[in-house]
Each structure stands twice: as structure tokens, then as C-alpha cells.
Amino acid sequence: MLEVVALGCERDQRKLFTGLTFRLRAGDMLRIQGPNGSGKTSLLRLLCGLTQPTNGRVELFGQTLARQRDIRASKLLWIGHAAGVKALLTVEENLTWLSALHSTGETAAIGKALAAVGLRGFEDTPCHALSAGQQRRIALARLYLPNLPNLWLLDEPFTALDTAGTEQLEAHLARHCDHGGTVVLTTHHELSKRACAYVDLDLGQYTS
Template sequence: MQNLGDFQNIKLDATRPVLEAITLSCERDQRRLFTGLSFQLQTGDMLRIRGPNGSGKSSLLRLLCGMTQPVSGHVDLFGQALVRQRGTLASKLLWIGHAAGVKALLTAEENLAWLGALHMHGANASIEQALFAVGLRGFEDTRCHALSAGQQRRIALARLYLPDLPTLWLLDEPFTALDKAGTKQLEAHLARHCDRGGTVVLTTHHELSQQAYAYKDLDLGQYAA
């Protein structure tokens, strides 16, 4: 079994699943949301998780990124149990939650520097380009309390345009508060990321008009307990 220091070699092994869920069961507030859920993702895969409200879409994403633990079953990341990698997960996956997660008193630039520091060092030179990519050129020094909900969401999503990111992206309702142009741009960016060898898992009710070549769809309602 490879140790955690061998991550670079694990990442380059195209035959090893990037992410594997094995007979997962999940509870929230003493209510079983889903049970017996299994799937496997390789490099290049895009998985959309859909289902009715309350079916556990966000809860599943939190299981996949190690924020919570399943009632039964387990998650493997790059061939190793996720629970054994808690200290190094920030270098192996990027998670963006349903809320924008920006700090109101910081500027757009300061927020992106803070968020980007979760994954890499020395990314400040690329922050301006990332904000430009999401349509926020000219807002670098604007404090976030003065921005709209859609603009704050774009700051969170600007992380996806920074260099040297983990190749596995877990995104909870990434299209929330985006306008039509922003949604179209994000769809294209996610598809390109997968087609270049990345992996994306996202929850959304939105029907994607642009998909990665290796696209999968998971209806979580089929696993309701």
C-alpha cells in the first residue's frame, strides 16, 4: 500500500479510480437519506448529482470531501481510504459549497487570495487574471458587502481559474445566482477541465447544455432509504 507521500505517483496512475464511493449510507437529523450508493470516477469524468430537495445531494458532497462521515460504507480517494488522508485533502481536491463563502469586509482580491491559499502558495500574480475570467475586472478593490449575490458567487468560482489546482473538483450548486452568460461560461470551463484530464462532481437541478465527453448522471432519489 502506498503512503501519503506517494500522492504524485498516485495522481499519474490513470488506471486507478480518482474517487470511489462504496455502498454509502447517509443520515441527517436521525433520518436516513440514502443507502447502498456506489460509483467510481476516473480522470476525465464529470458526474452530475441530481434529485429532489432533501434527497441528500449536499450531504453526499460533504461525504466525498471528508467533511462528514457515512453511516456505513466508505470513500476512496486515489485508491486510499479518504479517512486516512484528512490532513492532506486540501492538496488533493477543491470543494466549493452552496454558499459563496466570501468575507464581506474583504475586497474581491483579498477574498480570492485567502481562498486560493487553501490550495497553493504564491498565487497572487494570477488573482487579477482569475477575476477577469469571471467578469470582475475593475472590482478587485471593492469590498464584498457592496457586491451582488451573483458577483460574490463569481469570486468563489474564480478559484477554478487559478493555476496549480487539484484536479478533482467537488461543486455544490455552482450555478446559483449566476446569470445566463455566467452559467454558459462555467459550463464550458467545467467541460474543458474534464476533457483535459480533470474530474468534476457537481450537484445541480440545472440541465447542462455543455457536458464533458465522459459525462455521467446520478439521480440520488433512486437510492432513497
């Protein structure tokens, strides 16, 4: 599903990592960890094609990402470190907007996704009135929509979540992998629920 070959990354003329190689198949869960500044977010951005590597390559389903610019959004789901919600839009409007790349945005599906993350009853609430944790839940509600790509790339998905929300998300990610999906996530959080095929990657080992 996803293959990384001899990947290297520089930022501001500083090498973050070099010689990174791995392959992920359906069912795999990869947790990326490492010291601050080791390139965790940069690696995720390379994996979803938002930036280009200094050297090496990323292949998605056997083809380099550079050849899939117009269709890669249909093959992977990316949720960045920031919640990415619009403060003046309502909860329902935000999720409809966030899901546009992957889902039809039908009201029933939006409602079920919001209920899954504990936001039932907040549909018409402007997002500026919500806590940071609630705004994070809006972004994560995308993971409960139908017809999603099987590959999920998540940058610090547990940020601002309470204990219950963290446990729920862990279980949901593990289920996704155990049913044939693939998850790549960055986090310092020690997962208590993991997919059957789970691997840790320490980027600190690839710093030159």
C-alpha cells in the same frame, strides 16, 4: 480517482440514501440530482471528508479519506453552496484567502482569475457592495487559478449566475474534464455543455 462503496448517510435520524456505489476516473463529469432533501449536499460533504458516512466508504486515489485528513485539501477542490466570501474584505483579499489551500495567491494569478469571471476592475471593492451573483463569481474564480487539484466538488455552482456566467462555467467545467480533470456537481440545471464522459446520478433512486 474517486470510489464510493455501499455508502449510506443519515441526518437527524433519517436515512437520506443507502447502498450508493460508483467509481470516477480522470475525465469524468458526474451530475448529482434528486428531490429536495434527498442528500445531494450531504453526499458532496462525504466525498470531501467534511462528514463521515453512516456506512460504506469513500476512497480517494485508492485510500480512504479518513487516512488522508492532512493532505486531502491538496487532492481535491471543494466549493460549497454558499459563496463563502467575507463582506468586509475586498474582492482581491477574498480570493487570496479562498485560494490559500491550493495556490500561492500571487497577484498576477489572482488578477487573471478575477478577469476570467468578469471581475476585473473590482479588485479593491468591498464584497458587501457586490450583488449575490458577483459574490458567487469570487468563489468560482478559484477554478481559474493555477496548480489546482484535478478533482473538483461543486455544490450548486450555478446559483445566482446570469446566463452568460452559466454558459462560461459550463464550458470551463467541460474543458477541465476533457483535459483529464474530474468534476462532481450538484445542480437541477440541465447542462448544455458537458464533458465527453458525463453521467447523471439521481439520489432519489437510493432513498430507502
